[in-house]
Amino acid sequence: MKKYDVYGVGNALVDTEYEVDDKFIAATRWQKGIMTLIDASDRAELIHLLEQEHEHQVIKLAGGGSAANTVVIVTQLGGTAFYSCKVANDKTGDFFVKDLASAGVETNLAKGRESGVTGECISMVTPDAQRTMVTHLGITQNFSVKELVPEALANSTYLYIEGYLLSSPFAFEAVLEAQSIARAGGVSVSLTLSDPAMVETFKDEFDKVVSLGVDMLFCNEDEAKLWTRTKTREEAVRRIKSDFPKFAVTCGKDGAIVCDGGETTLIPGVPTTPIDTTGAGDIFAGSFLFALCRGQSFQEAAVLANQSASLLISNFGARLPIDIVDEHLGNP
Numbered sequence: 538m539k540k541y542d543v544y545g546v547g548n549a550l551v552d553t554e555y556e557v558d559d560k561f562i563a564a565t566r567w568q569k570g571i572m573t574l575i576d577a578s579d580r581a582e583l584i585h586l587l588e589q590e591h592e593h594q595v596i597k598l599a600g601g602g603s604a605a606n607t608v609v610i611v612t613q614l615g616g617t618a619f620y621s622c623k624v625a626n627d628k629t630g631d632f633f634v635k636d637l638a639s640a641g642v643e644t645n646l647a648k649g650r651e652s653g654v655t656g657e658c659i660s661m662v663t664p665d666a667q668r669t670m671v672t673h674l675g676i677t678q679n680f681s682v683k684e685l686v687p688e689a690l691a692n693s694t695y696l697y698i699e700g701y702l703l704s705s706p707f708a709f710e711a712v713l714e715a716q717s718i719a720r721a722g723g724v725s726v727s728l729t730l731s732d733p734a735m736v737e738t739f740k741d742e743f744d745k746v747v748s749l750g751v752d753m754l755f756c757n758e759d760e761a762k763l764w765t766r767t768k769t770r771e772e773a774v775r776r777i778k779s780d781f782p783k784f785a786v787t788c789g790k791d792g793a794i795v796c797d798g799g800e801t802t803l804i805p806g807v808p809t810t811p812i813d814t815t816g817a818g819d820i821f822a823g824s825f826l827f828a829l830c831r832g833q834s835f836q837e838a839a840v841l842a843n844q845s846a847s848l849l850i851s852n853f854g855a856r857l858p859i860d861i862v863d864e865h866l867g868n869p
Contacts, residue, residue, distance in 0.1 A: 540692040541643075542616040542830040543823070544724070546685070546715050547604025547699030548677045548708075549622035550656040551629050552855055554597040554815070555587055557661045562669055569663070572670040572732045574704065580673040583659060597854050600636030601658050602677075603731060604699035606819035606855050607826075610845060612641040613862045616827045619643045619689045621715075625653035625676040645686050651676065666811035666850060674705075681707040682714045690715060691722035694830050695753070697822065700731030703742040716749050727753035729822055730760040737763060747780065754781040755822045758788045770794075774801065785839065787821055792843055797835035804839035807847035816855030817846045824866075841866070 562569050565586070575583070587593045600609075608618035620642050624630035626649075633655060634646050653676035661669045680702065690696060696719040702708040719726050728743075728751045730736050736743065743764075754777065758770055765776035770786075774794050777784055782798040792806035824845040828838035848865055849857055 539694045540617065541619045541689060541694070543608055543611050543695045543697050543826050544619045544621070544690045544693035545604040545608040545697045545699070546621045546680075546702065546712065548602045548656060548672075548674060548680065548701050549605065549624045549633055550602040550658040550672065550674075550677065551633055552597070552599045552601030552658050552660055552815070553595055554599075554660045554662060554813075554853065555593045556596055557587075557591075557593060557663060559663055561591060561593075562661065562663060567669055567671055569669050570667045571734050572672060572701075573734070575671045575673055577654075577673060579671070580657070580659070583671060587659075587661075598632075599854055599856060600633050601816075601855050602656075602699075603701055603729070603816075603819050604697055605637065605642075606816045607697055607729075607823035608642050609637070609640045609856055610820045610823035610862075611827045613857065613859055614824065614827045614866060616830060619686065619693065621645045621684045621686060621690075623677050623680040623684050624650055625655045626650040627653070627655055629655035629657070643689070645684050660815050660855075662813050662815065662853070666814050668813060668815045670815075678705050679707055680705065680711060682711045685711060685715055685718070687718050690718050690724065693724050695725050695727050695826050697826065698726065698728045698746065700729050700735050700739075700743065703735065703739045703746070709742055712746060713749065716746065720750060725752040726750060727755065727822070727826065729818065730754070730756040730764060733759050733763050736760050751781060752783060754784040755818065755825075756784070756786055757818055758786060761786050783835075785821070785825055785835075785842070787818055787846070793821065793839050795835045795839045802836055802839075804836060804843060807843050809847045809851045811850045813853045814850050817850050819855065820849045820857065821846045
């Protein structure tokens with residue numbers, strides 16, 4: 538038996554959330570509902586606009602990063618996880634390290650941290666529960682092969698690759714190395730497309746990763762359509778299946794379409810009143826992989842994953858408090 542259910546690789550970010558209205562988003566140059574990478578000066582300008590000019594207050598500060606959110610739900614559900622990432626030796630980095638440790642996620646960070654600035658994701662949530670994210674990567678943009686722990690990866694059931702990493706040449710190299718280690722160790726490779734903008738901008742990098750072998754794909758409906766250059770859900774799923782025999786395509790309130798290599802099934806969503814959609818895809822993937830590691834079918838895994846995502850979007854933040862996980866999800 539493998540020591541870890543999921544070995545994640547991804548950006549290490551601290552999430553800073555604000556509640557804003559559509560008028561505020563329209564007044565910025567950021568596209569609603571999309572993640573945009575920014576530099577340090579853009580970050581300073583946005584913080585000034587949010588806090589000084591419009592007097593918005595931070596509603597939540599939390600450890601974040603897409604794949605980090607995924608491995609956290611794995612451990613919250615009772616599984617085991619390892620996370621390779623890069624944070625700086627600063628106060629924000631201290632917060633991130635303690636946050637993952639408290640969730641029971643093992644990391645590479647015990648080996649020491651470099652000087653620099655830890656990455657941050659500013660999430661602006663509008664009344665329709667859509668989140669517009671701007672990300673200052675900081676030191677995580679230098680994530681590289683050095684952050685990998687081959688022995689932990691080889692002792693995992695799944696490698697989970699965060700698509701956001703493909704925007705950095707160093708991180709892309711690390712992804713390919715992690716994929717190679719996984720293949721040599723009999724570890725299943727899972728990949729998330731992460732964001733529509735990533736699919737549009739880094740298709741060549743995604744194609745390279747896919748060409749080397751991906752056992753499980755996670756994406757949402759918009760990403761699936763962009764990947765396949767189609768306009769309908771049905772056509773996108775049909776073409777996804779030709780590239781990835783096993784996949785899960787999330788479809789918002791309609792649930793998720795999953796395929797175990799044979800049967801393709803729509804698993805209905807769990808009705809809820811959305812407050813904040815941040816991290817819904819992340820928690821879906823983590824819950825899904827956890828269930829598979831416990832011997833559940835793809836259909837059963839999707840039921841749990843839909844439940845997790847529904848709970849998440851009915852609360853603020855990209856992660857669920859452990860008391861909510863215990864009360865509503867338990868340890869299946």
